[in-house]
Amino acid sequence: MDRSWVRGKLFSPEYMDGVKQFMSFVKGKFSDNVEILCPCSRCLNQKYLAQALVKKHILMNGMDNSYTRWIHHGEDLNVEVIEHVPAGIVHCSHNWSTDGIGVTEEDSNDIDPLEAFLGDLHTAAAQEDREVGENEDGDTESCEQDTFFRIAMKEAKCMLYPGCTKFSRFLFVVKLLHMKSLYRISNSAFTAILKLLAEAFPEYNTLPKSYNEAKSILKELGLGYESIHVCQNNCVLFRNEFAKFDNCPICSLSRWKDPERKKIPVKVLRHFPLVPRLKRMFATKEASEQAQWHKLKRQPSEKEMSHPADGEAWQDFDREYPDFADDARNLRLGLATDGFNPFSEKNTKYSMWPVFVVPYNLPPWACMQESNFMMALLIPGPTCPGKDFDLFLEPLIDDLLELWNGVRTYDAITRKTFKLRAAVLWCIHDYPALSTLSGRTTKGYFACIHCDKHPLSYGLRSKIGYVGQFHQTTGSCSYPVYVEKKLREDEYKDKELDAVDLFKMCHYSNKKKGYTPTVQSAITQMENQLAAPTEDGQPKSATQVVSAVLHQNTKTNHFLRNVGNQVAKRRTTLQNVQAELEVEKRTNSELQLIVKNQREEMDGLKNQVQGTEQARIKDQEENRKKQAELEKKIELLLSQNGQS
Template identity: 75%
Template sequence: MDQSWVHGRLFSTEHIDGVKEFMSFIQGKFSENVEILCPCARCLNQKYLCQSLVKKHILMNGMDSSYTRWIYHGESFNFDVVKHPIDVHDNADLAGSSHGANVREDGSTDLVGSSHGENVREDDNADRLEGFLGDLHAAAEEEARRDGENEDADAEPHDKESFFKIVMKEAKRQLYPGCTKFSKFAFVVKLLHMKSLYRISNSTFSAILKLLAEAFPEHNTLPKSYNEAKNLLKELGLGYESIHVCYNNCVLFRKGYAHLDKCPVCGLSRWKDEERKKIPQKVLRHFPLVPRLKRMFATKEASEQAQWHKLKRQPSEKEMTHPADGEAWQDFDREFPDFADDARNLRLGLATDGFYPFSEKNTKYSMWPVFVVPYNLPPWACIEESNFMMALLIPRPKCPGKDFDVFLEPLVEDLLELWTGVRAYDALTRRMFKLRAAILWCIHDYPALSTLSGRTTRGYFACTHCDEHPLSYGLRSKIGYFGHFRFLPEGNPLRRNNEFAGLHESNNPPSEFSTEELLAELEKVKHVRPGKRKRSELERGRVKIWSWMVSLWKLPYWHKLKLRHNLDVMHIEKNICESLIATILNIVGKTKDTAKARLDLKDLGIKKELQFREDGDSCEMPRARYTLTNDQKKDFCEFLRELKFPDGFASNISRCLNTDGTKVQGLRTHDCHILLQRILPAAMRGILDKDIYEVIAELGRFFRELCSKTLHKDVLAELKQEIPLC
């Protein structure tokens, strides 16, 4: 039997084919479930392992070169053996072999990860490992070849080991001498995952590592502390950069400000203790985006997924199942055809929201993570948490507000670099290419719209569709928005027969700024900077729609985007559902049907049946048709208590009912999602009047269609006409 592959290079085509031939020989001698001696360079025929694990060991460690007669694996003593290694210069016919290996001019061969071959099952774990490591080995070879050539003008400097080379090195490093189950890297990653999953403190984790290091055999490579474990991940490009921030969020202490001890704007110290100068006031954690996007093309499987939107997606004119089916994506492709030509160029989404890291009850401190989501992937992969890339982790006792812009500086620099293009390796084509990426839109709740856009979301110009002639109207204690009938199609009877027709000068829909008008408005506020400052004389007494110009406008393509901001539908559903239930059940302190609301009706001269009725020296607040009686409240709550859902469909909503069964409280976001779309339309039928019930049912249908996996464009157009939103 030909054993020349034993002396060849690991993961080369000859080595991979030789391992396959050896395992085929084993399967002919032994049944599938029989454990065999492992002949790899580490085990040396000293351990009995399952056949799949033996294959992995030989792929990773190579075959023991001194084991020339495979007598432990069924080979006869009289079997002829070819011992000399193969010289690729003497085998030019390899270029035309069925395995697709190509001989380069320098004599090296292109590696092919056979886990993606036509004759190999996708669920074969050994082949997956083979293909993954083969792709990384090919990437390392390609970079080594490029380093040896004359660098082009646009070539990247290679001042440190690449990600591919480091992974290959760590994948072969033993946890301790003789360990075959784990490499150092795999074991440390699993430990760090457990630390995050079970919330193990840093000191406890370091103590566990120290105990394991003592328990393991001598000369083990286990990190001695949590910081050493983090450094290992940082070498692989999985770390982050700590950036000190001014306490008032004026500047980031980086670049020209890196050496300063005081803020150049407000003069406040950078340190909590000026004498020791060790603990900064605030720290922004920046996770570099470019290396992670490059790794999306490090393996063939990941590279194929990153091009799914163009190579495998089936476009439909009437349905939307992927962001690429939307008008915003298609409009971007028309504006930048050179970007759209290469399917590997990434379209990204930017998402952010605040959370309380120390529990929901502790609201004194919040943090704001900023995530980047790649949309080139298939729909089921876009929503996987493993594909969400944290770009920034913003510290703040409260919402950063307008100061959010100063934290975006490192991310915007990454995006500017990605728009120009960075050199990356594509395992699918085994070639270097210029990787580009662009942000298509942002996703956030309504308050964060002001944070990421710079547009006001309060007062008379809070409506994002009413840049001119807004629908706002001043009431006794708040600002109301009336006249949404103006968004209805011409000829709709509600455009004339409604009580709000006379509140505004015109019945035409409010107009929005054009791109030129918008840029002119932003030009007026481009001087406004984050941080603690005094308002200038020009700002006082003037109602501004745009408060400042966010750094996202530095992106060359930002002004041409069709849809820059998206509101998170789950937040909207929660707000609507809570307000709807509180008003129907007339929950004190949460209902929208208050005494001030009834007085506003009198001031507007509408809904006389709901206005206060004078009864001598007192006034009576008449009961509204949309509120329930006590008996109806009990029936409604009993209906919720007896509801049964399929496993995983919804949580136990009955836990949100109070003891007397007349109040619903403590609803979570997903509870509101289910209630508004599925439960309320069924629960209110027969309890409320027909016209009120139909409105609730239509509202539930609207959100149900909006949240479906497949959006029908004709249905969306119909919903837009029937339910005007502002």
């Protein structure tokens, strides 16, 4: 059986057919409700999952490229399988996938992905050289500085050793580092391997002598990170004007653990430059096409949200900045952060905070791939940065400001440079991290972001409670501003709105295109009370109706006060007292009538029960008589049989 599809390209016809073949094989061995081992490249036959979820994992994560004999799913060991990749199928394991590096099926059959990547870089470097030569300003500084493309081509042309044509130094080192990460080789073991290879290779080889030297090659290409020293009290980052300071200009503490030797800093922030990585997205044709997928290939649907571009935030941003939206290559980014303990259970008090940047221009199946997550910052511990989080974000903010203004980037599709811009549309985090990232409080009496400065929170012994069904809306101090803005619109400009109309206007949900069930129930109660007739024939006040309904549903409400409407207090007069007494008398008489009717019904039910019980006793007596007669007849028959 042909199993070469497990090393094929994801979502290719051959791969999709192979997944169907595997699931058909599984259904022949197991019933539909039986969980099976998941053979995707992440689970590796270590987890039992539902069959539908296993299929989804294989489609999204790829099949384990070493699992060609399906022994964990009931296949015999003696079955012959074809494991080689025939011509016409791109040979790429899911670790060395061609996704995102510009190698298509039309471009190559047996070409190494890195070689194809370097071919695109060669074209980019040649184009950049031409543009620099045509530069009329004669900017000598930009000509003297090596760009990413020139450095990449310089490394690609560096021979591993004299006469080696199969590997360049760059290609060989990248594959070694990939193996180190894949098989979790320690730094010291990797250095020992490099030394052994350097001795085994011919003389004058260019192989790096240590792991740090190998990393420096990647750092020159913009694949490394920048170490930024931080004050022990998180006062400043020792960069820009403070780069050469040995002591903090605010608290005067030393940046070094040993102030005399000045070798080991107290705290280090790792900054992974964002601009070079975003520019590399357009260095290959396939990656550049994916970055424009949201505008060129996406099929929008009115009732479905299949991509972030279908969301209101994306569309509102496009309306606000049409010049940004005109170029499909401009990137919309998401910012994600959360704390984690790198030492697992060994030290539960330690916390580090990575900050990831996610490009949302990519297709939906690529947006959430881990390979497309870009770590921008690694904030050191041992505690949460808290209110000093903005200090650690300074390098990333500088990158984002540079990207907002635009950076010159080469596009492999057009083979020309353009001005790449990027903007952050979303921040992804849990509720406690909202306080860390934005600075507003998310605990205590002001934890609700909707109630804001007018919370419906109360101290309840050992905790704080939020009382009332409308605490997320009726307590908001933003109502006066919202009402004033709404009254300027043409829809409400010439209308006189009462308290009920204001309540409807303020609680209408644009997201749901209507009211929530709780709000709709309150509106129904208000309308019913307004429509109910009164004793004196005078219509009820809308303000009093709203106040009464909100008082039933909330312990304390500020809606009427916030919209500038107050309930008029009734004066206590003799007529009012007499009217209230008449209402109470009428209510008491009605209650007495209801109680009398209920008693009569209970008496009727009691008589029915007694009659039923008597009938049951009578039936039991008749059954006993019949049983006794039957037993006599049986005894008579038995005695006659015995005599005969």
